[in-house]
Amino acid sequence: MEKHATKSVPATLSNPTPSRLVRIEAEALLALAERLDGPMAADFTRAVEILVACGETRGRVVVTGMGKSGIIAQKIAATLSSTGSPALFLHPAEARHGDLGMLAQGDVVIALSASGETEEILLLLEMLKRMGDALISFCCNLKSTLALASDVALDCSVAQEACGLGLAPTASTTAMLALGDALAIAVSQRRGFRVEDFASLHPGGKLGKRLLRVSQLMHSGEAVPRVAPNAPMQDVIYEMSRKGLGITTVVENDKLVGLLSDGDLRRLLERDGAAALAKTAGQAMHRAPLTIAATEFAAEALHRMEERKITSLVVVDAAGRVEGILHLHDLWGMELF
Numbered sequence: 001m002e003k004h005a006t007k008s009v010p011a012t013l014s015n016p017t018p019s020r021l022v023r024i025e026a027e028a029l030l031a032l033a034e035r036l037d038g039p040m041a042a043d044f045t046r047a048v049e050i051l052v053a054c055g056e057t058r059g060r061v062v063v064t065g066m067g068k069s070g071i072i073a074q075k076i077a078a079t080l081s082s083t084g085s086p087a088l089f090l091h092p093a094e095a096r097h098g099d100l101g102m103l104a105q106g107d108v109v110i111a112l113s114a115s116g117e118t119e120e121i122l123l124l125l126e127m128l129k130r131m132g133d134a135l136i137s138f139c140c141n142l143k144s145t146l147a148l149a150s151d152v153a154l155d156c157s158v159a160q161e162a163c164g165l166g167l168a169p170t171a172s173t174t175a176m177l178a179l180g181d182a183l184a185i186a187v188s189q190r191r192g193f194r195v196e197d198f199a200s201l202h203p204g205g206k207l208g209k210r211l212l213r214v215s216q217l218m219h220s221g222e223a224v225p226r227v228a229p230n231a232p233m234q235d236v237i238y239e240m241s242r243k244g245l246g247i248t249t250v251v252e253n254d255k256l257v258g259l260l261s262d263g264d265l266r267r268l269l270e271r272d273g274a275a276a277l278a279k280t281a282g283q284a285m286h287r288a289p290l291t292i293a294a295t296e297f298a299a300e301a302l303h304r305m306e307e308r309k310i311t312s313l314v315v316v317d318a319a320g321r322v323e324g325i326l327h328l329h330d331l332w333g334m335e336l337f
Helices: 018-037 041-056 068-082 125-131 145-149 171-190 195-201 205-210 233-243 262-278 298-308 328-332
Strands: 061-065 087-090 108-113 134-139 152-155 247-252 255-261 312-316 322-327
Touching: 018 041, 018 171, 041 108, 041 134, 041 152, 041 171, 061 068, 068 087, 068 108, 068 171, 108 171, 125 145, 134 145, 134 171, 145 152, 233 247, 233 262, 247 322, 255 262, 255 312, 298 312, 298 328, 322 328
Parallel strands: 061 087, 061 108, 108 134, 134 152
Antiparallel strands: 247 255, 312 322
């Protein structure tokens, strides 16, 4: 189990206020940031290099920890996986009862232990060394057994825990969590992890919806309203009503040349009266409609619509051919934000 040395508790912590507890954890993070900019910079860079090399050889990152550190370890494993570094959590106690089979040669182990003397983790060291897997540790004591056995030991020490008794892991686990996030993001940046890669790993939930492509939401094929430039206004009105999107594209030689919306028609009738019905689509159309590529993210499409105060975008390919129509209602229904 995780061991924490008993220490005297300052009187000011006998009944700390909630704001004081939060400040203690914030101060721990600021101290961690200073170490990352100073004495720990080289060790952090080395840890990043080890994890990047692991990914290049298709190895995995195995994160382990006991108790509260184990819970933080699970989150770090999840963050690594979601940012392009395959990772899993190994419970150190279960490892000695069969789960050690999760480990393969070429993996990297990240072990979390505030004391650096967690018995269940120390019992794994011999096997890790035998397999030759690199070991990165998060410890509050760089002179501990775990830290000294590690290829890289990262300092998570804190001036004090936020717990009034100075016993429950609080500030130290916050520091571990922040350090794990920093490590995961630094590795993803080194590996050139892109927003497209992130999208492919997050297909579900609200986040996944934000990362949907325009091509996944647009109206395409026969659902796209189209008329020729010489189409009479009656045909324009019929096409707009039939497709129910409030607009129609004007297409010539398979390429977009203009757009007509129900708002355009209303303004035309207000201005020209019955004479408006004698015009063709080409005479009445808007010649520079706003377009978007099918490969763009739906969130970007929503941003453009809100910025320009429009309700539809024409989806075109690189040659200007119409591929679809994206309507604002399609985006609202997906709850992108």
